[in-house]
Amino acid sequence: MSAVSRRAGLVTGAGSGIGRATALEIARSGAAVAVLDIDAGAAAETTEMIRKDGGEALAVTVDIADEGSVRAAVERAVTAYGGLDFAVNNAGMASHRQQLDQMTLDQFERVVRVNLAGTFLCMKYELP
Numbered sequence: 001m002s003a004v005s006r007r008a009g010l011v012t013g014a015g016s017g018i019g020r021a022t023a024l025e026i027a028r029s030g031a032a033v034a035v036l037d038i039d040a041g042a043a044a045e046t047t048e049m050i051r052k053d054g055g056e057a058l059a060v061t062v063d064i065a066d067e068g069s070v071r072a073a074v075e076r077a078v079t080a081y082g083g084l085d086f087a088v089n090n091a092g093m094a095s096h097r098q099q100l101d102q103m104t105l106d107q108f109e110r111v112v113r114v115n116l117a118g119t120f121l122c123m124k125y126e127l128p
């Protein structure tokens with residue numbers, strides 16, 4: 001029987017919440033998961049949880065709002081696993097838990113940059 005290579009991919013924002021739960025579930029299905037998050041400690045924690053569960057994971061720190069950071073993070077996952085079979089673009093942020101009339105323009109622009117441009121940047125480098 002020929003060896004079937006393990007499927008592999010990445011989950012952004014996998015340091016907590018929905019992203020962490022998704023990464024754990026994907027790893028349980030047998031795929032290797034690159035755990036991407038802006039919070040290095042949180043990414044390491046998720047990776048540790050996956051490994052303890054018998055799965056394969058790699059923690060990668062990334063700011064999805066920064067093009068160079070996204071390029072480097074995707075390259076790291078591709079180098080580790082030889083390509084991406086899937087990508088879950090989950091990372092994002094809420095609006096600083098503030099009322100709109102209390103928000104600064106810089107805060108608003110950060111939300112748009114992360115949630116909109118960040119998702120675009122991830123897909124730009126994941127798709128190839």
Ligand SMILES: NC(=O)c1ccc[n+]([C@@H]2O[C@H](COP(=O)([O-])OP(=O)(O)OC[C@H]3O[C@@H](n4cnc5c(N)ncnc54)[C@H](O)[C@@H]3O)[C@@H](O)[C@H]2O)c1
Nearest residue numbers: 013015016017018019037038039062063064090091092093
């Ligand atoms: N939970 C909800 O009710 C809800 C509702 C609507 C949308 N969402 C969206 O779903 C996604 C997951 O939600 P959640 O509740 O698990 O949120 P969460 O805050 O628990 O997790 C988001 C993760 O993304 C990471 N992150 C934030 N900015 C980042 C950046 N610039 N680069 C890389 N990583 C970054 C955070 O560190 C965190 O680990 C988010 O995009 C959120 O905006 C959630």
